[in-house]
Amino acid sequence: MTALHQHINGCYRSSSQRSAAKWRLVPGPAGVLLTPCLARHWASSPGREHTTAAHATQPASSSTPSSSGGSDWSKRLLAVANNKKAGNRGSAAPSPSADIFSPAKRRPPQQRDPASPNRADDDASEAHEDFDDDDFDADGPGGMDLEPERKRLPAEMRCFDTARIYIKAGDGGNGCVAFRREKFVEHGGPSGGTGGRGGNVWAVADEKLNSLTSFRGQVHFRAPAGVNGQGSNCDGADAEELLIPVPPGTIIRRRDAASPDDPPLAELLRPGQRALLATGGRGGRGNFSFKTSRERAPTIAEKGEKGEELWADLELKVVADVGIIGVPNAGKSTLLSVLTAARPKIANYPFTTLVPNLGVCELDYRTTVFADVPGLLEGAHEGLGLGHEFLRHVQRCRVLVHVIDGTSPDPVGDFNAINLELELFNPGLRNKPQLVAYNKVDLPDSGDFWELVREQLVGELGLPAERVFAVSAATGRGVTELVRAVRAVLDELGPAPLEYETNALNQTAPPARRDVRIDGFTVEVEELPAASSGGGASRVFYVSGEGIERFAQMTNWDYYEAVKRFQRVLEVSGINGALRARGVRAGDSVVIGETEFDWSDDTSDGAVYDSWLRDMKDRGVNRQGSARWPHPDVR
Ligand SMILES: Nc1nc2c(ncn2[C@@H]2O[C@H](COP(=O)(O)OP(=O)(O)OP(=O)(O)O)[C@@H](O)[C@H]2O)c(=O)[nH]1
Numbered sequence: 001m002t003a004l005h006q007h008i009n010g011c012y013r014s015s016s017q018r019s020a021a022k023w024r025l026v027p028g029p030a031g032v033l034l035t036p037c038l039a040r041h042w043a044s045s046p047g048r049e050h051t052t053a054a055h056a057t058q059p060a061s062s063s064t065p066s067s068s069g070g071s072d073w074s075k076r077l078l079a080v081a082n083n084k085k086a087g088n089r090g091s092a093a094p095s096p097s098a099d100i101f102s103p104a105k106r107r108p109p110q111q112r113d114p115a116s117p118n119r120a121d122d123d124a125s126e127a128h129e130d131f132d133d134d135d136f137d138a139d140g141p142g143g144m145d146l147e148p149e150r151k152r153l154p155a156e157m158r159c160f161d162t163a164r165i166y167i168k169a170g171d172g173g174n175g176c177v178a179f180r181r182e183k184f185v186e187h188g189g190p191s192g193g194t195g196g197r198g199g200n201v202w203a204v205a206d207e208k209l210n211s212l213t214s215f216r217g218q219v220h221f222r223a224p225a226g227v228n229g230q231g232s233n234c235d236g237a238d239a240e241e242l243l244i245p246v247p248p249g250t251i252i253r254r255r256d257a258a259s260p261d262d263p264p265l266a267e268l269l270r271p272g273q274r275a276l277l278a279t280g281g282r283g284g285r286g287n288f289s290f291k292t293s294r295e296r297a298p299t300i301a302e303k304g305e306k307g308e309e310l311w312a313d314l315e316l317k318v319v320a321d322v323g324i325i326g327v328p329n330a331g332k333s334t335l336l337s338v339l340t341a342a343r344p345k346i347a348n349y350p351f352t353t354l355v356p357n358l359g360v361c362e363l364d365y366r367t368t369v370f371a372d373v374p375g376l377l378e379g380a381h382e383g384l385g386l387g388h389e390f391l392r393h394v395q396r397c398r399v400l401v402h403v404i405d406g407t408s409p410d411p412v413g414d415f416n417a418i419n420l421e422l423e424l425f426n427p428g429l430r431n432k433p434q435l436v437a438y439n440k441v442d443l444p445d446s447g448d449f450w451e452l453v454r455e456q457l458v459g460e461l462g463l464p465a466e467r468v469f470a471v472s473a474a475t476g477r478g479v480t481e482l483v484r485a486v487r488a489v490l491d492e493l494g495p496a497p498l499e500y501e502t503n504a505l506n507q508t509a510p511p512a513r514r515d516v517r518i519d520g521f522t523v524e525v526e527e528l529p530a531a532s533s534g535g536g537a538s539r540v541f542y543v544s545g546e547g548i549e550r551f552a553q554m555t556n557w558d559y560y561e562a563v564k565r566f567q568r569v570l571e572v573s574g575i576n577g578a579l580r581a582r583g584v585r586a587g588d589s590v591v592i593g594e595t596e597f598d599w600s601d602d603t604s605d606g607a608v609y610d611s612w613l614r615d616m617k618d619r620g621v622n623r624q625g626s627a628r629w630p631h632p633d634v635r
């Protein structure tokens with residue numbers, strides 16, 4: 001039998017990321033080996049990137065939103081937004097709303113780039129240029145590579161509905177080698193306990209959340225490890241589960257999914273619903289578990305299995321019954337604040353709301369969830385204003401309340417423009433039941449034109465009269481009637497079905513056991529250039545396979561019997577045979593998972609034992625157990 005020896009007496013440095021410092025040249029008996037050299041990252045080898053390499057930041061690419069569309073007033077709104085932002089940072093006060101619709105107070109044309117043919121583009125870019133780099137950093141949280149048009153969104157908004165997080169389930173606790181040593185109990189036998197299971201990581205839908213902004217502050221989530229087993233047959237305790245609260249409507253995908261069509265890990269819609277994201281490692285068995293009729297005093301224990309780790313992308317689509325839409329400054333947030341206990345930011349300038357707000361309205365003992373989304377502009381589908389990214393949130397709403405700004409010079413024009421934007425974003429949105437709230441009727445500017453506007457909406461556009469309301473969010477006029485009408489439409493639609501958009505796995509229990517076959521493996525060979533091998537190994541054999549990699553990871557190299565067991569498994573699983581078939585020679589390296597070995601043809605127990613002993617010495621680990629081999633008489 002050919003033994004596979006762990007490495008100490010070779011040395012190679014080839015690719016850039018292998019650390020020469022970790023390697024020591026230790027002359028050993030010819031062909032004898034031993035000792036795992038852990039945690040080698042083979043990032044330099046093709047197809048062997050370390051898992052964390054997946055989140056490497058991609059180069060930022062700048063983008064310019066196309067904003068060829070948009071009416072004059074749309075552009076003026078942006079100019080006012082721009083002035084407001086500048087005013088916030090400087091001494092100027094925010095512009096009054098009258099400025100929005102009056103002939104624009106624009107900067108003199110000479111301040112603009114004469115080369116730029118498109119003034120709307122200028123406006124859009126100026127509306128953002130007053131933000132700090134922090135607000136518009138090129139990459140998202142965790143170095144996210146965002147799509148070009150999203151890069152122009154304020155950071156607050158980008159983090160609202162997407163996030164990237166790192167998840168690591170807990171490692172299993174190590175098994176223990178121990179023997180009963182009690183008075184009057186001779187040959188008490190093994191009593192090493194098994195390690196506890198590492199903590200699983202779950203996502204839980206929490207109704208108190210309505211955004212993913214919390215993931216801006218925390219990106220890494222690690223579940224605790226299981227407790228190690230102990231003597232006297234004490235098994236380690238299982239670790240606590242780690243729950244990650246997310247708002248209902250969150251979809252969670254693996255970052256390293258093989259294909260975009262792979263089912264997401266989770267799509268959580270119901271409050272309290274939870275789904276498994278990563279499974280904790282199982283505990284390593286203690287020596288009590290290895291007791292057999294032939295081996296009654298085993299000196300062997302396993303290490304705990306490593307917990308799963310992954311990077312995940314989170315995407316939020318807010319779940320609400322009613323979406324409040326309309327042009328900026330129409331009074332959407334004010335309406336939400338009078339309908340519900342929500343306290344969104346309200347101010348007299350466009351784009352006060354940057355992320356959707358949720359509120360629960362209680363009327364006639366019925367509750368309805370309203371979502372107020374940021375203002376929309378004509379041309380939003382081309383990136384004007386805040387774009388239309390947030391419209392994905394109203395996709396899940398069953399009814400829309402379209403707030404019209406009664407003080408607008410062209411309320412019906414606004415109404416049509418927004419509906420066109422909805423249609424351009426998603427034709428399905430246009431077909432959602434819509435109620436119209438003509439707002440600010442307490443102002444003469446607005447109230448005087450109500451009949452005229454109503455005539456146009458009902459008479460010319462053909463809207464049902466019972467779905468068009470004059471309201472004043474400021475005074476509360478007409479608001480109750482509006483909510484009753486909304487409820488009536490919702491009742492007509494029937495009970496809300498939970499509509500999953502994806503075929504998410506939504507695992508509700510961890511797999512009982514991850515059974516994988518050890519003989520399912522592949523072997524790849526890498527030839528090292530002579531110069532880089534430095535007189536050491538000239539070839540590296542990579543053995544890949546979930547089963548064998550996990551077995552190597554769980555083998556506790558501190559115990560000689562564990563090393564022997566590993567050798568046996570390599571032989572019976574056919575790995576040794578496959579390596580020999582590929583022409584492995586003494587001195588070549590064999591890499592299994594994160595452990596590297598030297599191949600040796602000397603298979604004798606004595607050689608293996610010497611090699612193991614030398615490795616222990618090298619690592620400064622005290623020899624444990626295995627006192628019976630090799631027996632002094634045998635040697
Ligand atoms: N007089 C009067 N003012 C109102 C009414 N509703 C809203 N406003 C005012 O209009 C301004 C804009 O209100 P918001 O609720 O912030 O408007 P919005 O549609 O949420 O605006 P954005 O979030 O920027 O899109 C604020 O100054 C409100 O006080 C109303 O019914 N009457």
Ligand SMILES: [Mg+2]
Nearest residue numbers: 332333352353
């Ligand atoms: Mg608002």
